Amino acid sequence: MTANPLEALxxxxxxxxxxxxxxxxxxxRGADLSGGLWSARVLTDAPELIRAxxxxxxxxxxxxxxxxxxxASFAGFxxxxxxxxxxxxxxxxxxxxxxxxRDAFWAVPENRAGRxxxxxxxxxxxxxxxxxDGSEYRGGYGLSVEQLMDFHRERLASLIAAGPDLLACETLPCAEEAVALARLFSAEFPDARAWLAFSCRDGASLADGTPLADALAAIDACPQVLxxxxxxxxxGFVAQLLRAARGVTGKPLIAYPNSGECWDAALQSWHGHGDDVAGDAPGWLAAGARLIGGCCRTTPATIAALAALRARLKDAASRG
Structure with a gap:
């Protein structure tokens, strides 16, 4: 992994x-996500669908x-x-x-224009x-930092060996898990580069109730967390969370919320109505976000709408 793969972008x-x-x-698109492997199941069932x-x-x-x-995890597999x-x-x-x-996309000259x-x-x-069982939206695993390091260690080694540009450590519901990952990077994976993103239950706190500001302060010294x-x-919680984050870290801020619907772990289904992610994004930019996307229930159309927003911002900047 390069020193900072995000820098050029x-x-x-x-x-x-x-x-x-x-x-x-x-x-x-028709994939069967039943069972504990969720999207990892499609790696064997329909890899071409993932690529698409x-x-x-x-x-x-x-x-x-x-x-x-x-x-994907060794225990789950x-x-x-x-x-x-x-x-x-x-x-x-x-x-x-x-x-x-990525390589197939980049091989087409038209796709490289302005990108x-x-x-x-x-x-x-x-x-x-x-x-x-939805634990990533609750936290409170009852595991120590050392036990969480043990869980993540071998999987990190396998993923890093596969040659990604960086790691997306995501939907972290508790500070202990972030600390475990940061310690692994520092002590055992010095070439790793990553972002860390938390699942939060309101405008100030992680899923387990820890203030986001406290969790970020605990990992801010790790240079491999980009x-x-x-x-x-x-x-609806993102702008407030970003403002809280800006008060404790100088690292670039990342926001990729879900659609705004609620996940029912017992019924394995989503409920409620989605928000306008692209419509909310200007507020996230004002709060300091530098990387923006979507999580569960967002689609390529969501990303296209965010791309259109970015094009408008660039056009406005070029006009002065």
């Missing part, structure tokens, strides 16, 4: 554009696409009957599919995601 754009949801987009979703996000304007490894080596190969395959989509070279981020889901912020959080 941040320098050229009003904001770096992330992709949107992968799992819910795969489901909308990545391609559509790139065509919509995304600067960074995120791999289908959020739910073992429960599904996969041997250790097979699990490692599937994690690597998630990165390969994203790279293949920075897209990056591939390896999704690193939280411990709670492997439980497949950007911090929130994801899979209701859009």
């Amino acid at each position: 941040l320098a050229r754009e009003p904001f770096v554009l992330l992709d949107g949801a992968l799992a819910t987009e795969l489901e909308a 979703v990545h391609a559509d996000y790139l065509c919509a304007g995304a600067d960074i696409i995120t791999s289908a490894s959020y739910q 073992a429960r599904a009957g996969l041997a250790h080596d097979a699990a490692a190969r599937l994690m690597a395959r998630a990165i390969e599919l994203a790279r293949e989509a 920075g070279y897209p990056l591939v981020a390896a999704s690193v889901g939280p411990y709670g995601a492997t439980l497949a 950007a911090v912020g929130v994801n899979c959080t209701a859009p």
Whole structure:
């Protein structure tokens, strides 16, 4: 991984554009996400569908696409009957599919016009995601920092070995998990580069109730953490959360909320009405966001709308 793979994109754009949801987009296209592996199941069932979703996000304007490894873990694959080596190969395959989509996109000259070279981020889901019971929206695992380091260590090694541009450590519901990841980067993975994004339950607190400001302060000294912020959080909370973050860190801020609907872990379904993510984004920019995208239930159309917003901002800047 390079010293700071985000640097060039941040320098050229009003904001770096992330992709949107992968799992819910795969489901909308007919993928079966039942069972504990969620989107990782599609790595074996329909890898071409993953590649197609990545391609559509790139065509919509995304600067960074995120791999289908959020739910992937050695423990989760073992429960599904996969041997250790097979699990490692599937994690690597998630990165390969994203790279293949990126390389095919970039091979078309028209796609390179006015664009920075897209990056591939390896999704690193939280411990709670492997439980497949909604724990990433609650936290409170009852595990120590050391136990969380033990959980993440081997998966990080496999994902990093697959050659992504950076890691997307996302939907973290508690400060302990962020501290565990930062300690692993510092002590065992010095070449790793990552962003850390938290799931939050309101305008100030992580899913487990810890103030976001406290969680960010605990990891701010880690130079390998390149950007911090929130994801899979209701859009209405994002601006307030970003303002809280700006008070404790100088790192670039990241925001990729869900659609605003609510996840019912017991029924395995979403409820309510979605928000206008692109319509809310100017407020996030005003609050300090430099990387913006979408999480669950957002689509390539969401990213296209954010790309249109960015084009308007660039046009206005060029006019003076």
